[in-house]
Amino acid sequence: MSSSRLTVNGKDYTLPAVEGVTLQSSLRDDLGLTGTKFGCGMHQCGACTVLLDGAPVRSCTTRLSDAVGKAVTTIEGLSDLAKGESGGHPLQDAWIEQQVPQCGYCQSGQLMEAAALLSKNPHPSDDEIRQAMEGHLCRCGTYNQIVKAIQLAASRM
C-alpha cells in the first residue's frame, strides 16, 4: 500500500493511500479528527464540509488523492484562522453566544461553510447567507439562529 502526504490544520501527515478512500474517511478514521461528520455520504447534507485551500468542499465525495498537496482545514483548526474575543474563531464565539447548536451534529459543517462565506463576503446580507448555506441541512431547525450568529461574527471581524 503506498502512502499519501496530507496537510491538515497546518500539520503534515502520512496516510495509507487506500484505493478510492475519501478525504472524510482519512480524516475521521486514520487521523481521528472526528469533528467532521458523516451525514449522507452523497453530497446532500453538508455535515462533512471542510476547507480545501480555503474553499468549502464536501469531504464525503472528495477523494484523498484530490486533497494531497492542498491545505485542509477542519473544524478542529477553525480557530487558527481568526481569533475572537473568547479565544475561538469569531464564528465559534458567536455560535455559543447565540446558543445556536441543539444536537450539534451538523454544526461543524455549518461553521466551515460560514467561515468560507465570510472570507469571500465579509458583510453578507441575510439573503446572501441563506443562499450560501443552502446545502446544509439541520434537522433540529437552527437555520434562523445560524443566520443571526453569522451576522454577529461578521460585525466583529
Add this chain to the structure above:
Amino acid sequence: MTDVMTDRNQRMDNPGVRISRRRFVRLSGALGAGLVVAACSRSRAGRPAASSSNAGNAGPAPSVTGGEGQAVPGAATLPRRTMPTDVDAYLKIGPDGKVTLYTGKVEYGQGIQAGFAQLAAEELDVPFERITVLMGDTDQTPWDRGTSGSASTRITGPVIRQAAAEMHQWLLELGAARLGRTADQVRTENGAVIASDDASKTVAYAELAAGKASNRSTKGSAPLKDPAKYTVVGQSTPRVDLPAKVNGQMKYGYDATVPGIVYGKIVRPPSWGATLESIDFGKAREMPGVVGVFRDRDFAGLAAKRHEQAEAALAAVKATWVEKDSPYTSENIHDALKSTKDKGKPLGAAAGDVDEALARAAHKVSVTVRAPYVAHAPIEPMTALVHAQGDRAEVWTSTQVPFDCQDVVAGMLNLPREQVVVHPLMSGGAFGRKNLTDAVIETARLSKAIGHPVRVQWTRGEEFQWEHARPAILVELTAGSDDQGQLIAWDWATYATAYFPQGASTPTPSGADAAANVLDYYTIPNVRSIFYQGVAPLPPQFWRANGAPVNTLARESAIDELAELAGVDPISYRVKLLQNQPRMLAVTRAAVEKSGWTPGKGSTGQGFGIGLAFTDGTYVAEVARVAVDRTSGKVRVQHVDAAVDCGLVVNPTAAMRQIEGSIVMQGTSSTLNEQLTFAKGKVTNPTLRQYAPLGFLDAPSVDVAFIEDKHQPMQGIGEPAVGPVSAAISNAIYDAVGVRMRDLPFLPDKVLAALKAKGVA
C-alpha cells in the same frame, strides 16, 4: 489513529467495594461537563439500593431489520426497573465541594443537562458552575425509562428538584448541629451553612458531606424554594455542551472507537419482511481486511479492518431473498386504512349523543385529513459500537434509551444485566428514532459472532429504508355547532396503526395520542372518538409530536370552517369558545396580537392562520403568515408567532430554541415537504434530496413568547409546538387563496390542483 480510550483505576471512598478496571470513552473536554465525565467506576456494590424492582415483564423488544417483530430472547424476562427514590442515587457532594448530579436521561440538544443543573443549584444553594451532570451511563446513573415524550423537565425535573431540596435540608441540619444551632437558626449560601446571627460561623457542604450518604428520599417533604426567589432557574444559563459542539470535540455515536475496532456491515434484505434464502460469502471472506462473516437464519453480516474493505466485501456477497409481496403503497395506504376490518375502539373523549346533536346542528362540517409516513431523518444515522467479550459486553451508541439497550444486549447475549454497560454518546438528532435498539441488537450479534469490537454505522440509504416512521394516519371528522357559535357535536374517527413501544404491554394507537383530546380545551357536550386499527406496511415508531400535527389540523381547520359558516372571524369564534379556558385564551390572544393579524380574506395571496394545541401539559397558540404563489402552488411560510404556556420555564433560551426548531423543522417541513414514498416494502425516496427536509431558503422566521406563571408546574417543551403548525399553515392558505389543504404534505402541485378545482388558478 487517535486513541480515545483511557484506562482509569481509582480507589473509591467506600471500603469493601471491589474496584474493577473499566474502559471509558472520554467524550468532552469542555468545562468537564460532557455527557459522561470519566471518573472512578461506581461499582454496583457501592451504590445505595435501587428501588425494589417489581417482578414483571420488560415488554417485547422491537424488531430487528430483515425480520419483523423478531423477539430478542431473554430481554422480556428481566425484572422491570423503576427510578430510584434514594436522593444519593442522584446527587453526591465531593470533597472539593463540587456537586455531581446523576441522571439516566440523556442530553441531545434540548438543554436538560443545563436545566437539571439549574434546578439542583437552586435548591442546594450552590453556584451552577459547581455542578457536573453525568447522564445515561448504565454503570453510573440511576435507571430511567428513556428520554422522550417531552417528559424530562416535566416529570424528572421535579424529582431532581426534590432530591436537591432533600439534600439541602440534610446539609442544613448537619450544619446547624456542627455550628451548635438549631435548623431555623442557620441559612445556606454558596455551598455553605452559615449561622444567621454570626456570618463568621460557617461550614462548607464538602466538610459536612464527606464520605456520608444522606439516606433521604425523593418522596420526602423538604420544603422547596419559592419560585419568586429563584436566581438560577429561569435564567438563560449557557448550556455546557455548546463549546464542544462548535470546536469538533463533542463525540457522537458515529465517533466512538476502541483499539482493535473493526467495521461491520449487515447484509440487508431488499424490502421489509424478506427472508434469506441463500447466501454465498465465498468471495467476500477472502477479501483484504475481512475478519469474519456470519449468518444465522435471516441475519447475516461481516466485518473488516477498514470501512472501505467492509463495503467492498459487502458488495461481493451473493444473497437471495424471498420477498413479501406487499400490496400496500404510499398511494393506497389511506384507502387501506379506511377499509380495515377492525370494528374500532372508543378512544379518549366520549360524551352525550353525537348523532342526535349532528341532526339538529345549525352548521355542520366534514373534514378529512390524510398524513403520510414521515421519517425522522436525523443527520446522524443509526450506529452502535459493541464489544461482546464472552462474560460481559460494552456498548457505545447514540441512544435515547441506554437502559433499554442494556436490557436487549443482555438478552441477546444471554448475560446478566450487570455484565452489560452502555455508554451513551451525544446523539446527532433523535426525534424518537433512537428510542429503538435495533442498531444495538444487530451490532451485538455481529460482535459476538466474529469476536471483535464492531461498529456498524448505517448509510443514509439504510437510514431511510430501515426507518421506523411516524405512520400514515387518516382522520375523518364531522362537527356541528348551534346558531350561537357553540360546538355541540364532534364525531371523530382515526384510521391508523399502533405503536408497540418496548416495555409496554399494550399498543399505543398512533394518531390518537398527542393533542387528540378535543375536550382538553373546547367544551362540547356530544363527542364520539373511535380508533380503527389498520395495516402497517412499514413499521411504526414515535416521532416528535406523533399524531399532533394531524389531529390539530383536523380540529383547528374544522373550527375555522365552522366560524366561516357562522359568519364570524376565526379569532373571535375561538375567543368565545375558550371562555372557560383562561390559559388557552391567554396564549391565543398573545399570538394573535404579536402577529399583527390582517386577514387576506381568500383573495390576496397572503394570509394569516391560527392553530391551537394542548400537549404534554403545555398550551400553545401559533399564528402563521403565508404567501401562496398561484402559478406554481408553492406555499411560503413567512413567519410564525408562537405563544407558549408551559408553566415554569427553567431555561428560557434553551426552551425557545427547542420550540423554534420544532416549528421550523418537524412542523413546517412535515407540512410542506415530507412524505416517505414506498411500494412492496421498499422506500422509493431514500435520499435527503428526494425526501427534501426544509432548508435555509424556506425556513420561516419564528418568534416565541412565554406566557408564564412561575408557580405552575414545569410542562413539556420538546414536542408541544409541533402540533399547531400544520393547522396554522392550512388556515393561512385558506385566508390567502381560498382553498382548504388537508392532504399532507401541501406540495405545490396539490395546492395548484386545489386552486384549479376551485377555479382560481
